[in-house]
Amino acid sequence: MELICPAGTPAAFREAVDAGADAVYCGFRDETNARNFPGLNFSRQELGEAITYARRKGTQTFIALNTFMRAGHEDLWYQAARDAVRLGADALILADFGLMAHVAETYPEQRLHVSVQASASNPDAVNFLVEAFGARRVVLPRTLTISDIARLARQIRCEIEVFVFGGLCVMAEGRCSLSSYATGKSPNMNGVCSPASHVRYRQDGGELVSELGAYTINRFPREEAAGYPTLCKGRFDIADARGYAFEDPVSLDVMDQIDALREAGVSALKIEGRQRGKAYVAEVVSTLRKALDAKPEDRRALLARLRLLSEGQRTTAGAYEKRWR
Template identity: 50%
Template sequence: MTLSQRIELVCPAGSLPALKTAVDNGADCVYVGFKDATNARNFTGLNFDPASMREGVRYAHDRRRKVLLALNTYPQANNWKDWTAAVDRAAELGIDAVILADPGLMAYAAKTHPDLRLHLSVQGSATSYEAVNFYHERFGIQRAVLPRVLSLAQVEHVIANTPVEIEVFGFGGLCVMVEGRCALSAYATGESPNCNGACSPGKHVRWEQTPKGMETRLNGILIDRFGDGERAGYPTLCKGRFDVDGETYYAIEEPTSLNTLEMLPELARAGVRAIKIEGRQRSPAYVAQVTRVWRAALDRVMSGADRFTVQPAWMAELDKVSEGRSHTLGAYYRPWK
C-alpha cells in the first residue's frame, strides 16, 4: 500500500542551531517559540528572539520547509496584549502556522490575520471530534494536535469524523495527564504549563546528597530519593516515587519516553497527517538524532506501510536519548491505562 497523503514530520527547536539541524536532517516542519511565557517551553536560555526567528524562517523557507510557532499558553486579562502582539509578529515574520490553545486568542488571530493558518495546540485538550470540530467551526483551525490520552482506535475515530488534519505525538517526553488540564506544577510551585509555560521549573529544583541518598526536591517537596547505584533523574513531579498505603513506587508514571515508531504503519493507515516530536528544551544533537531516525522511518512507511519493519538501529538510537533510557507506547496501547 502506498499512502495517498504525505505525513509531515514536525520537529522541535529551542534555538536557531536546533532549527537548522532539524531542517538539515529532514524535518518537514519545525516548531518554535518566542523567548517568553507565550509558549509551553518557557525555559531559561531557550527559544527565539525576533532576529533569530527571522533567520530561522528564512533558513527553513529557502529549503521549502515550514516553521510553526507555538503560542500555546493561556493569556490572562492583564497580559492579553503580549499574546496578541506575538500573533501579529508571527504573521509579520511569515510563520506558516501558529499553534494556539486559547479560544479568545484564536478569535483574535482569525479576525486580524485571516490568512494565518491556525493549529489547535495539544494544550487545548481536544480529545474528541466534537471538540476539534468546535474549534474548526468557530475559528477555522486546520489542524489539531491530540493529547496523549487516546488509544489508536480512538485516534482513528476522531480522524474519521473531522475535516481537521490530525497531528499526534510520536516521540519524546510523555505527559501522563491530559495536556492543558494539569495544575500539578501550579499546585507545587505556583508555575503552570497553562499560565507560565512551565512544568516543574528548574528554579524550584534542589538536588541534595543526604545520608539516605540523593534527594530531589521541587519547591521543597521530596519528589524522589536515589540510592548509590541509581541514576538520579530530573524531578518532574508526576515521575517521582511516592508512598501510597505503605508502598513506595512510581505512583503516576516511570521516567520514560513515548515512542510510537512500531505503530507508524497503523498511524499512517488511520490517516494521521503529521507526527510530532517532543523536545524543544533538548539539544541540537537530540534533534539531529531523532529527526534522522523518524525521517528514515516515515519515508519507509510512505513508500509502503505493509512492508514496514522497525530497524533495531532506529530503536537503539532513540533509546539513547529517551528519558530513563526506556520507552512506552503510552495511551495508544490500552493496557498502559
C-alpha cells in the first residue's frame, strides 16, 4: 500500500519526501484547495520546484483542487487545473463534478482522484465518477467501517485511499455545514473549517475557553489537553449531562489495522495534516513508514509516541471500529 503524505509548505514537502512518502499531496495558495489557511500552500514556482525534487527521489505529487467552484468564477479552478497539469502533477484530487468534467475533457491523460470532499461513499456514487470522468481512485470519508470498505471495494472499479492518521473529520465531508453555520465559511466553499479568523482562546480562571465565532465550544480544565474549537468536537450540555455529542477532541489512528485495510482492498493510506508543521510531517511520515514495513507485533511500540502529537493527545479508530454510544 502507498503512503500518501501531507505538505503545507515546501519545507514540509521535502520532509515528507525524505521521510519515505510514496506520494505527497498539496495545494495552491488560494481557495481552490480545502486547506486555504494563511501562510500555507504553494505558489506555482514553489510547486514546480517541489515536483522536481519529488521526482528525483521517486515520489509522486498529488495536487488537491478540492473545493467547489463558485458560479461565475470557474476560471480560478480551471487555471489551477491547467497549471497543475503543466507542472507535472501525478494526480489531481477533485471534488466538484464540474471540475472533474472539465479535467476529463481537457486533459484526458491526467490521472484523476476523487477527493473525500466529493462524499462518494457507495458503489453507485463511485462507479458514476469512474464512468463519467475516468476517476482512478476514490478517497473515502472517515465514516465507514473496515467491513463497509471491504464491501465497497468488491463493487467498484477504482482504487481506494483511506485516512489512517491525523485530524478526524466525523462528518460526511463536502456536505457538512457546521463551520459555515458558525462562521459563514466552510471547507467546501472557502477551503477552511472553523477558520482561525473566528477562533479565540481565552483564560477564565483556571480553564482555557475555546470559542468559534459567537459560540463557546469547550472549556478545558488546567490539566486537560486542549483541542481545536470545531463544532463537531464541542462539549455540549444535553439534558442533565455535559459531554461530547459527536466526537471527542481526538485524532485518528488506525495504523494497527493496516493488515485489515489491505485485506479489505485499500491501495493507499493517507495522513491528514497539511496545516501542521514540518516537524509533525517529518515525525509522522517517518514513523508510519517504519510501521508499514514492520512486523504487526512491533507496530504498537512504534506508533505510541505519535499520540503526543495528536489533538487532545488522544487517538481513536473513529468509524473504522464504530461503537454506538
